[in-house]
Amino acid sequence: MNTKDTAAFDAIIAGSGIAGLIAACSLVERGAGRIAVLSPGYGGAPYIAAFNAVLPDSPSGDSPELYCSDMLAAGYGLGNRELVEALGALTGECVALLERWGVSFARLEDGRYRLRRASGSSCPRSLCRTDMLIGGHIVSVLRRELEKKGVLFFDNTSCVHLLVSGGRIAGTACLTAGEPLKTLRAPVVLAAWGGVGNLYGKSTYPADIDGRTLAMGFEAGASLIDLEFVEFEPMVCYGPPDAVGEPCPTAMLGEGAYLLNSRGERFLLKVRPQGEAGAPKSLINNAIREELKAGNGTPLGGVYADLRHLDQKVLEAYPWFYERVKNAGLDVKHSLLEVGPMAHSHSGGLEIDSRCRTNIPGLFAAGEAAGGMHGACRMAGNAATQAAVSGLMAAVSMAEFPAKDLPGLPEIPRFSENQSLRAALLPHIRETVSNYVERERDGNGLKKARAALAELRTRAADDTFTEQCALSGLLLAEAALAREETRGTHNRTDFPEQREEFTCSIRLKNADGKVFMEHIRR
Numbered sequence: 001m002n003t004k005d006t007a008a009f010d011a012i013i014a015g016s017g018i019a020g021l022i023a024a025c026s027l028v029e030r031g032a033g034r035i036a037v038l039s040p041g042y043g044g045a046p047y048i049a050a051f052n053a054v055l056p057d058s059p060s061g062d063s064p065e066l067y068c069s070d071m072l073a074a075g076y077g078l079g080n081r082e083l084v085e086a087l088g089a090l091t092g093e094c095v096a097l098l099e100r101w102g103v104s105f106a107r108l109e110d111g112r113y114r115l116r117r118a119s120g121s122s123c124p125r126s127l128c129r130t131d132m133l134i135g136g137h138i139v140s141v142l143r144r145e146l147e148k149k150g151v152l153f154f155d156n157t158s159c160v161h162l163l164v165s166g167g168r169i170a171g172t173a174c175l176t177a178g179e180p181l182k183t184l185r186a187p188v189v190l191a192a193w194g195g196v197g198n199l200y201g202k203s204t205y206p207a208d209i210d211g212r213t214l215a216m217g218f219e220a221g222a223s224l225i226d227l228e229f230v231e232f233e234p235m236v237c238y239g240p241p242d243a244v245g246e247p248c249p250t251a252m253l254g255e256g257a258y259l260l261n262s263r264g265e266r267f268l269l270k271v272r273p274q275g276e277a278g279a280p281k282s283l284i285n286n287a288i289r290e291e292l293k294a295g296n297g298t299p300l301g302g303v304y305a306d307l308r309h310l311d312q313k314v315l316e317a318y319p320w321f322y323e324r325v326k327n328a329g330l331d332v333k334h335s336l337l338e339v340g341p342m343a344h345s346h347s348g349g350l351e352i353d354s355r356c357r358t359n360i361p362g363l364f365a366a367g368e369a370a371g372g373m374h375g376a377c378r379m380a381g382n383a384a385t386q387a388a389v390s391g392l393m394a395a396v397s398m399a400e401f402p403a404k405d406l407p408g409l410p411e412i413p414r415f416s417e418n419q420s421l422r423a424a425l426l427p428h429i430r431e432t433v434s435n436y437v438e439r440e441r442d443g444n445g446l447k448k449a450r451a452a453l454a455e456l457r458t459r460a461a462d463d464t465f466t467e468q469c470a471l472s473g474l475l476l477a478e479a480a481l482a483r484e485e486t487r488g489t490h491n492r493t494d495f496p497e498q499r500e501e502f503t504c505s506i507r508l509k510n511a512d513g514k515v516f517m518e519h520i521r522r
């Protein structure tokens, strides 16, 4: 494969989702010169509906302390407290940055922010827009403004390897469709490449979150953490066909919506007598699972979301959801909607400290690419927030990174492409992950997954992308197998209880190509 050395930068950002774009804004504000942002798309960012923030004038008396305690509670005791507190203090600063760059949020007639209460939050703290998805607005505004400031965007471009030289990050090897592999060099690199999405066949993620990135971190020697915690959005449309994969916002429960089983019962009340509003996602997922087990599911294998009694204006305040489902042939004002869980976001990733540094000097991670903030489960509306604040914090650390010189370029790791091999093997990788590393797992299934993915990885040796997807799936399976308990989003049917000895995070490291595991007490 022909390789060309394109350019050297002060900072490289791999990913132009929420974390990457905000990091770029903050680096510009801090005077960084040449910034390269590379990505195949915008990831989950444009689909973000709700964005948690603690505002100084919160009408419900919200505070960083309350926000952090909600986050730690949602994480079943596994969130990294130091990291959570560091990030929790920055949400207001993040909103201020977004507004400085031209982002605007929905406000009430009296000028105060319009806040929604999302699942897991003690009070309303989700910023939004009522005319469009807030994520789409943020992406288009920041991209436009960053280009005006001279930030260089490499579109349709994926990082395929992190380059490490003399123990420091040296840059990335990346691929733009139809071009030879190229190297970009910089003393600091931010991994902001999002989650694992399309490792799962059925998910809410867009196609550019292809699932190879855990392998890239592992191959470079970065520590990975909390990989077993994959978030399944509980209320994703199972129908009508043209709306499959569209999340019905859990904020609808806060607006008064019900979940019904096939017998018409509001089954969440069995486990949450105070009402559906604010129910954590894991509780909703578990309650749905119990209904399905009891044979109370709908024809498409989910449950019903009942929004018929909500005011038309409330429904229209979620136009991306309401219109999409309506255009697909179902008006939720008049009909029940079949919904259920689908893979939606990842709480695990590259391990970072409270300044977003990884164990590789010069390599930082933010957003869904990083692990440790959410613990075993994240609050609704909090993926976007944590992506944003960690992007901001990573930028501060990158700007302060002492070494400004470029390390020498190391030998580029092996890279090859074989499309027919990819077409043959990728469906098996996705099927294996979907079948055995699903929301409910057990030891036997995970061992099968581990063996199958190891074999698929070997067979995929002539296609780097497929090999990396198999390795990423394998790492998920290893972590899920090691956690012999049920906690948060990790449901082991062979270990159905939470166990005190697993009040720890599981760290995976590359030891001469083998997976080495450590348990970190929380």
Ligand SMILES: Cc1cc2nc3c(=O)[nH]c(=O)nc-3n(C[C@H](O)[C@H](O)[C@H](O)COP(=O)(O)OP(=O)(O)OC[C@H]3O[C@@H](n4cnc5c(N)ncnc54)[C@H](O)[C@@H]3O)c2cc1C
Residues within 6 Å of the ligand: 014, 015, 016, 017, 018, 019, 020, 038, 039, 040, 041, 042, 043, 044, 045, 046, 047, 048, 049, 050, 051, 157, 158, 159, 160, 192, 193, 194, 195, 204, 205, 206, 208, 209, 210, 213, 247, 344, 345, 366, 367, 368, 369, 380, 381, 382, 383, 384, 385, 387
């Ligand atoms: C349908 C949907 C709705 C959602 N709604 C909400 C919500 O309302 N509230 C909320 O908090 N969260 C929500 N989420 C989750 C949220 O979108 C993500 O957690 C959030 O966008 C993470 O930000 P990020 O910057 O880490 O990653 P993303 O925003 O996903 O961006 C990742 C970036 O990395 C790029 N990338 C991927 N692979 C590579 C590679 N190899 N090299 C370089 N770049 C790469 C992608 O193209 C993209 O630019 C939703 C997700 C989906 C899919």
